[in-house]
Amino acid sequence: MTSTAEDNLIEKIKSLPLPQHVAIIMDGNGRWAAKRRLTRLKGHQAGAEAIRRTITAARNTGIHYLTLYAFSTENWKRPKTEISGLFNLMTRFLQKETPQMIKNNIRLLTIGDLSKIPEKPRKTLEDTIQKTSHCQDLTVIVALNYGSRQEIARAFERLLETKSEKDKNILPEDIEKFLYTSGIPDPELLIRTSGEMRLSNFLLWQISYAELYFTQTLWPDYNEVDFFNAVIDFQKRKRRFGGL
Ligand code: FPP
Numbered sequence: 100m101t102s103t104a105e106d107n108l109i110e111k112i113k114s115l116p117l118p119q120h121v122a123i124i125m126d127g128n129g130r131w132a133a134k135r136r137l138t139r140l141k142g143h144q145a146g147a148e149a150i151r152r153t154i155t156a157a158r159n160t161g162i163h164y165l166t167l168y169a170f171s172t173e174n175w176k177r178p179k180t181e182i183s184g185l186f187n188l189m190t191r192f193l194q195k196e197t198p199q200m201i202k203n204n205i206r207l208l209t210i211g212d213l214s215k216i217p218e219k220p221r222k223t224l225e226d227t228i229q230k231t232s233h234c235q236d237l238t239v240i241v242a243l244n245y246g247s248r249q250e251i252a253r254a255f256e257r258l259l260e261t262k263s264e265k266d267k268n269i270l271p272e273d274i275e276k277f278l279y280t281s282g283i284p285d286p287e288l289l290i291r292t293s294g295e296m297r298l299s300n301f302l303l304w305q306i307s308y309a310e311l312y313f314t315q316t317l318w319p320d321y322n323e324v325d326f327f328n329a330v331i332d333f334q335k336r337k338r339r340f341g342g343l
Contacts, residue, residue, distance in 0.1 A: 108327040112160050115334040120164035121157065122286035122309070124301055125149070127293030127317030140184040145319030147192050156323035158203060158237045160330060164283060165239050166210070168301050172246030175215075186220040193220075197227045204236035210279035211245030240283065247303040254278050280305055288333045290326075292318045310336050 125146060132142030150167065157165040170185065193207075200207065207227045216224070224243075254277035258269065275281060285305045291297075294315045298306070312329045314321075 105323060105327070108324065108331070109159055112327060112330050112334070117160060117162055118287035118330065118333055119162065119284050120166065120286040121162055121288045121290065121330070122166040122168070122302055122306065123153065124168045124289070124291040124295075124299060125318040125321075126291060126295055128319055130293065131317040131319040139181055140188075142319055143181075143185055143188055147188055149318050149321040150192070151196070152322050153326050154205065154237070154239055156326040157239075158205060159323075160327070162330075163237060164286070165237060166242060166286060166302070167239065168242045168245065168299070170211075170243045170245070171300060172212075172244055172249055173300065175244075183217075186217055190220045190223045193223045193227045197230055200227070200231050200239075201234060204234045206231045206234040206238045208238055208240045208283075209243050210240055210250070211243040212249070213243060215244050238283075240280075242301070245279070246300045247298075248300055250279055251304055274304070278304060285309065287338075288312060288329065290314065290329050292316050292321055308338070308340055310338065 128142035128146040129139045130142075131145060132139050135141075153167075154165065169189065175182065207224070209224060209228065213221055213224065224241075251274070254274050257277040258273055280302070285307070286302065286309050289298075289302070289306050289309045290312045292314055294313070296313050310333050312332055314325065314329070316325055
C-alpha cells in the first residue's frame with residue numbers, strides 16, 4: 100500500500116474516537132516459519148519486525164497504550180533453545196530500538212514476573228524502561244512471563260496483606276490496585292492473530308469490556324494496514340457496557 104493510502108486510513112481513524120489502549124496476542128510465528136520450511140526462530144525474527152511495524156502504526160494513530168503478549172507463564176514448556184532464542188532476540192531488539200524509542204517519545208513498561216527472566220534480557224529491559232520513562236506519546240507494555248490467573252492470585256495475596264481480620268469487604272477497585280496494570284486504562288480492543296480464537300490467560304480481568312478482533316493473518320505478516328483495519332472495525336462497533 101502506498102503511503103498516501105496509509106495516510107488516508109490514519110486520517111479516517113483520527114476522525115473518530117480512538118481506543119486508548121489496544122492489546123495484542125501475537126500468534127503464528129511458528130506456523131509462518133513451518134510454511135516456509137524455516138526454523139521457528141526465523142519465524143520469531145520475522146515476528147520482531149511485525150512488532151516494529153505495529154508500534155509505528157499505533158504511534159501514528161495516536162493510541163496511547165499498546166500491550167503485546169510476548170511470553171506467557173506457559174511458554175516455559177517450549178524447548179530451551181527456542182526460549183533462549185526468543186530472549187536473545189528481544190535483547191537485540193531493545194538494544195537496537197531504544198534510541199529510536201526515545202526519539203519517537205515511546206515509553207516501555209512490562210507486566211509479568213520478571214524475576215524468572217534471564218539476567219541479560221532482564222537488565223536490558225530495565226535499562227530501556229529507565230531510559231524511556233519520560234516518554235509520553237505511546238506506552239508499549241510487553242507481557243513477559245505473564246499469566247492472568249497468576250496476576251489475579253498475586254493481587255489477592257497483596258491485597259489481603261493490607262486487610263485486617265474483620266474487614267472482609269473487597270471491591271473490584273481494591274483488586275485492581277494490585278494488578279500489574281494498576282494505573283493503566285483497560286484495553287478497549289484486543290486483537291489476536293493467526294485464526295486462533297482464545298484468550299490464553301491474557302489480561303482476563305482487564306478485557307472485561309474489550310472488543311475482540313480475530314484475524315487469520317499470521318503474526319510475521321502483520322503490518323500497519325492490518326492494525327489500522329482492526330482499529331477501524333473497532334470504531335464501527337456499538338459499545339453498550341451492559342446498558343441499552
Ligand atoms: C507467537 O507465535 C510468538 C510469540 C508470542 C513470541 C513473540 C516474541 C518475539 C517476536 C520476541 C521479540 C520480543 C520483543 C518484545 C521485541 P508462536 O510461536 O506461538 O506461533 P505458532 O502458534 O504458530 O507456533
